[in-house]
Amino acid sequence: xxxxxxxxxxxxxxxxxxxxxxxxxxxxxxxxxxxxxxxxxxxxxxxxxxxxxxxxxxxxxxxxxxxxxxxxxxxxxxxxxxxxxxxxxxxxxxxxxxxxxxxxxxxxxxxxxxxxxxxxxxxxxxxxxxxxxxxxxxxxxxxxxxxxxxxxxxxxxxxxxxxxxxxxxxxxxxxxxxxxxxxxxxxxxxxxxxxxxxxxxxxxxxxxxxxxxxxxxxxxxxxxxxxxxxxxxxxxxxxxxxxxxxxxxxxxxxxxxxxxxxxxxxxxxxxxxxxxxxxxx
Amino acid sequence: xxxxxxxxxxxxxxxxxxxxxxxxxxxxxxxxxxxxxxxxxxxxxxxxxxxxxxxxxxxxxxxxxxxxxxxxxxxxxxxxxxxxxxxxxxxxxxxxxxxxxxxxxxxxxxxxxxxxxxxxxxxxxxxxxxxxxxxxxxxxxxxxxxxxxxxxxxxxxxxxxxxxxxxxxxxxxxxxxxxxxxxxxxxxxxxxxxxxxxxxxxxxxxxxxxxxxxxxxxxxxxxxxxxxxxxxxxxxxxxxxxxxxxxxxxxxxxxxxxxxxxxxxxxxxxxxxxxxxxxxxxxxxxxxxxxxxxxxxxxxxxxxx
Numbered sequence: 001x002x003x004x005x006x007x008x009x010x011x012x013x014x015x016x017x018x019x020x021x022x023x024x025x026x027x028x029x030x031x032x033x034x035x036x037x038x039x040x041x042x043x044x045x046x047x048x049x050x051x052x053x054x055x056x057x058x059x060x061x062x063x064x065x066x067x068x069x070x071x072x073x074x075x076x077x078x079x080x081x082x083x084x085x086x087x088x089x090x091x092x093x094x095x096x097x098x099x100x101x102x103x104x105x106x107x108x109x110x111x112x113x114x115x116x117x118x119x120x121x122x123x124x125x126x127x128x129x130x131x132x133x134x135x136x137x138x139x140x141x142x143x144x145x146x147x148x149x150x151x152x153x154x155x156x157x158x159x160x161x162x163x164x165x166x167x168x169x170x171x172x173x174x175x176x177x178x179x180x181x182x183x184x185x186x187x188x189x190x191x192x193x194x195x196x197x198x199x200x201x202x203x204x205x206x207x208x209x210x211x212x213x214x215x216x217x218x219x220x221x222x223x224x225x226x227x228x229x230x231x232x233x234x235x236x237x238x239x240x241x242x243x244x245x246x247x248x249x250x251x252x253x254x255x256x257x258x259x260x261x262x263x264x265x266x267x268x269x270x271x272x273x274x275x276x277x278x279x280x281x
Numbered sequence: 282x283x284x285x286x287x288x289x290x291x292x293x294x295x296x297x298x299x300x301x302x303x304x305x306x307x308x309x310x311x312x313x314x315x316x317x318x319x320x321x322x323x324x325x326x327x328x329x330x331x332x333x334x335x336x337x338x339x340x341x342x343x344x345x346x347x348x349x350x351x352x353x354x355x356x357x358x359x360x361x362x363x364x365x366x367x368x369x370x371x372x373x374x375x376x377x378x379x380x381x382x383x384x385x386x387x388x389x390x391x392x393x394x395x396x397x398x399x400x401x402x403x404x405x406x407x408x409x410x411x412x413x414x415x416x417x418x419x420x421x422x423x424x425x426x427x428x429x430x431x432x433x434x435x436x437x438x439x440x441x442x443x444x445x446x447x448x449x450x451x452x453x454x455x456x457x458x459x460x461x462x463x464x465x466x467x468x469x470x471x472x473x474x475x476x477x478x479x480x481x482x483x484x485x486x487x488x489x490x491x492x493x494x495x496x497x498x499x500x501x502x503x504x505x506x507x508x509x510x511x512x513x514x515x516x517x518x519x520x521x522x523x524x525x526x527x528x529x530x531x532x533x534x535x536x537x538x539x540x541x542x543x544x545x546x547x548x549x550x551x552x553x554x555x556x557x558x559x560x561x562x563x564x565x566x567x568x569x570x571x572x573x574x575x576x577x578x579x580x581x582x583x584x585x586x
Contacts, residue, residue, distance in 0.1 A: 018420050037420055037424060114287050118287030128514070130564055136542070136553050137545075137550065140356070140550070212430055212432060215432035224529075262430035
């Protein structure tokens with residue numbers, strides 16, 4: 001009981017510190033902007049730990065963060081194997097193929113107004129569908145190994161990326177295109193020097209949406225059949241064995257991989273589209 | 282009008298490619314079946330056929346090409362097979378029958394809608410809190426944004442088993458996954474919407490001596506509606522994905538996800554495809570319904586769509 005009380009007190013203290021910081025004179029500074037969510041996150045972890053111990057929540061319902069950390073440290077090699085199977089091979093492979101294919105397709109489609117008119121609504125429609133459902137079909141076609149996971153990821157990221165790139169290629173206005181014309185620029189010159197740079201914010205939007213989709217696709221596809229390695233496989237078998245600390249360790253890996261992947265693309269965006277108003281502010 | 286023609290052309294093209302793709306995908310199965318049925322197949326041994334490319338096989342066995350569109354368990358079913366299966370399992374079967382897709386769709390739909398309601402309700406509440414409290418904004422908002430980059434769906438099997446072990450089963454676990462997936466898009470969109478009134482408008486409310494509640498009900502809430510609907514459309518599609526994925530790990534017996542799983546266990550490809558199309562139709566209908574609601578509501582509010 002004492003632990004539960006301590007948890008409540010700590011929650012109050014954490015909130016109080018945050019309230020002081022957020023309403024204090026330094027509230028606008030960058031340090032506070034990082035400190036406040038950090039304190040919030042740490043408070044949640046501590047309260048979680050204390051509540052699980054204080055209320056003696058069984059392991060099969062919710063393991064304490066310390067247990068998850070111990071499990072994480074103890075099974076680094078398994079986690080690494082799963083990571084490289086699911087993320088590096090499945091998700092990343094599919095991501096590169098899918099986004100690349102969508103990019104090339106977008107440039108081809110952009111050349112024909114008729115095709116663009118027809119494909120854009122269809123692409124928008126498909127992008128809203130539950131495409132993860134194609135996983136069982138693709139697993140059947142490409143086998144249990146990472147190729148089928150990559151195929152699911154390709155299908156999932158293709159349409160969001162296509163729609164965004166096609167929209168981005170329309171971003172230049174008449175004036176700019178006319179300017180290129182007065183320079184006697186060829187199609188390729190105006191594509192590379194004007195229209196692709198102008199499309200970059202849209203392309204990066206598509207790339208960022210696709211990062212999460214890629215991880216989701218690779219993990220969910222493993223629920224339909226996989227070799228005995230991989231994050232989705234480990235999650236579903238560990239759930240079966242009620243080894244929830246292992247499941248949480250995998251989820252930590254997924255969360256870290258997802259944020260790092262997204263962060264990487266966002267960083268790339270920042271360096272490549274430094275000129276765009278949304279990046280200057 | 283011109284766009285409609287273009288869209289239809291693209292759709293026809295996709296269906297055409299689909300029919301063509303059936304030839305290389307199914308030709309080997311067709312030839313094996315024809316050989317078992319005592320017909321002369323070129324080349325005769327199954328071993329040599331395996332090493333040949335599908336297109337070469339199709340060229341050498343012209344008689345078999347027409348059969349690739351009517352295989353019992355094809356690797357790739359032809360569009361009309363899927364359409365027939367859809368028709369057969371929705372219209373021809375009683376809706377209460379276990380073999381009716383309407384029955385399965387309704388199971389998934391109820392989990393989706395329940396989860397969507399929970400997720401959006403909580404999401405809107407959290408967004409209101411975030412807009413009105415600086416502390417909540419600074420502590421929760423970064424995490425809400427980071428959480429968008431995480432494949433939350435990895436949690437699905439665990440949520441189901443944990444809830445099962447404390448005695449909760451049936452609709453609720455799936456609805457919780459659906460709620461979880463629809464929660465964050467709504468939070469992020471709604472916060473953006475509630476912040477969308479500009480300084481001028483807020484100042485005007487101030488000169489009217491409007492209370493915080495009045496500012497909320499008369500200015501912030503109405504101006505957040507376009508943002509809310511944009512994120513609701515994302516959220517309901519996410520809910521449906523959540524409900525379908527939620528049916529996978531438990532070996533559920535009912536629902537579109539269960540149809541997918543059963544189809545993949547027993548190699549019933551036509552069943553998988555029809556469940557997939559049913560899910561797609563459901564998603565499209567839900568998004569279209571929200572779009573209609575948006576147009577009616579925003580129209581009555583005088584917002585230009």
